[in-house]
Amino acid sequence: MGEVIIKMPDVGEGVAEAELVEWHVKPGDPVREDMVIAAVMTDKATVEIPSPVDGTVIWLAGEIGDLIAVKAPLVRIETAGGAGEAQPLPSSQAPTAEVVKAEIARPAPAAPVAATPAAAAPPAEKPLAAPSVRLFARENGVDLRQVHGSGPAGRILREDVEQFIVQGAAPALVKGGTAKKTATEEIKLTGLRRRIAEKMVLSTSRIPHITYVEEVDMTALEELRATMNGDRRESHPKLTVLPFLMRALVKAISEQPEVNATFDDDAGIITRHSAVHIGIATQTPAGLTVPVVRHAEARGIWDCAAEMVRLADAARSGTATRDELSGSTITISSLGALGGIVSTPVINHPEVAIIGVNKIATRPVWDGTQFVPRKMMNLSSSFDHRIIDGWDAATFVQRIRTLLETPALIFIEG
Structure with missing residues (x-):
């Protein structure tokens, strides 16, 4: 087994760091070559980062909203081949489009990892929910795709998950028949x-x-x-x-x-x-x-x-x-x-x-x-x-x- 390190690409124009705005994977997820694993933003330009190899994600650099320095390690992927390093994109070849795919130099060829049925299946539509709500749902074994969101645009709130856990128990009512709403939602300012x-x-x-x-x-x-x-x-x-x-x-x-x-x-x-x-x-x-x-x-x-x-x-x-x-x-x-x-x-x-x-x-x-x-x-x-x-x-x-x-x-x- 080997390990490949993907570094934050240099997107040019003297940019020293970029903000993480999306993770498409988590530790333990299988990835395929050219699969988008993350998106970063700098000065309104969003850059998608693809995987240069087949393998399994074993480490991510940070959370959504974190600033990562150019050339700093971004993702570590375990492969069936030897260890290597995916070099960041040279500034002279930096992307110029608002949404582009960062071309990352390939390490030595690695043996492909067979895709699991879950990896091969198209992902379901991601429910709208804050990271704290997603964590609460995971800790309680709740599939957010089964939860009805009562927030704006169908966003799932913590109280929606709590209500789902108790399997439809009637919420407390105040005089007049309207349900009390006590939930709060913290939204990190990103992107x-x-x-x-x-x-x-x-x-x-x-x-x-x-x-x-x-x-x-x-x-x-x-x-x-x-x-x-x-x-x-x-x-x-x-x-x-x-x-x-x-x-x-x-x-x-x-x-x-x-x-x-x-x-x-x-x-x-x-x-x-x-x-x-x-x-x-x-x-x-x-x-x-x-x-x-x-x-x-x-x-x-x-x-x-x-x-x-x-x-x-x-x-x-x-x-x-x-x-x-x-x-x-x-x-x-x-x-x-x-x-x-x-x-x-x-x-x-x-x-x-x-x-x-x-x-x-x-x-x-x-x-x-x-x-x-x-x-x-x-x-x-x-x-x-x-x-x-x-x-x-x-x-x-x-x-x-x-x-x-x-x-x-x-x-x-x-």
């Missing part, structure tokens, strides 16, 4: 959710925000948008407000380049960018990501729209690359129909500005002689007050307002 938390703490703790809210009459733009969507080519995506806002940003930035900047507060250096790389805050099943429409200054309305749709689809499917999720110089945050009346968007560090889009609503507006219905929308925008003064922030937003209220100006060059 993308932890990255988001760290980013928000960094931004709010280091950037003194100033938020400026302005009302915009979107009636003319909405009429133009409806006309353009009605006449669009089949190959063109449906236009939302955002492509128009992106083009308005480009024009406003040409007059106030200090807004399109990043600030290295450790070095005390502001970098103004001639390229306008617009981050679009996008909600995905895993959490908030910010894909980047690069060189918006060189794109027209339809091109902005098409690229935004492409990137949003890639972000939601988990296939966006690192380059597509980094390098923004200014960000747009929009919740669409859920945009509310006003918001206080958090700046995407190290940028110095973020433009927040609220929902469009028809409201009565006084035109000097009477109230008329107009389609109104608020822009809630935050700025780094170390770099952008309140006057400059207001001037910038007012320029965007003018462009949106008179949308023909967006299409005028110069």
Whole structure:
């Protein structure tokens, strides 16, 4: 018998450690060559780690949420052949996709281990439950697949397992016939959710925000948008407000380049960018990501729209690359129909500005002689007050307002 050690791969870009976000095996499990045994995350990129050999898992490096150093032992596998070591991936060959398979160098060929019927069978759908609940179920010999979950999205709680153990005993009732709920659930912050938390703490703790809210009459733009969507080519995506806002940003930035900047507060250096790389805050099943429409200054309305749709689809499917999720110089945050009346968007560090889009609503507006219905929308925008003064922030937003209220100006060059 031999032993193979799989080390944490080097995923490149100077990354020194990665977070364990999934284990697909446990000690004692048989594995086959190329079977995915773990997934790790670094800076929103998830990397799947395959087994280079057939064998049996005898040791795992840590628990979900742990940070493991690059080149540190990750998994030990007992094989029928000689001992070896699966070397980590060189940084020059590091993966670039959002979800990729890390190619790990193979050790000397090992004799294959015959798969057991359990290993050959396709795994059943994994029930939703916290690690503490899974441990409690294992200690009591309960198969979670047989337990009905009463938590959100069918998540199994400890009280569900306890109820299953006593084989359906009626829960205690309070007056009115409703069951008491005393369960608590501890959820460890891992993966993308932890990255988001760290980013928000960094931004709010280091950037003194100033938020400026302005009302915009979107009636003319909405009429133009409806006309353009009605006449669009089949190959063109449906236009939302955002492509128009992106083009308005480009024009406003040409007059106030200090807004399109990043600030290295450790070095005390502001970098103004001639390229306008617009981050679009996008909600995905895993959490908030910010894909980047690069060189918006060189794109027209339809091109902005098409690229935004492409990137949003890639972000939601988990296939966006690192380059597509980094390098923004200014960000747009929009919740669409859920945009509310006003918001206080958090700046995407190290940028110095973020433009927040609220929902469009028809409201009565006084035109000097009477109230008329107009389609109104608020822009809630935050700025780094170390770099952008309140006057400059207001001037910038007012320029965007003018462009949106008179949308023909967006299409005028110069």
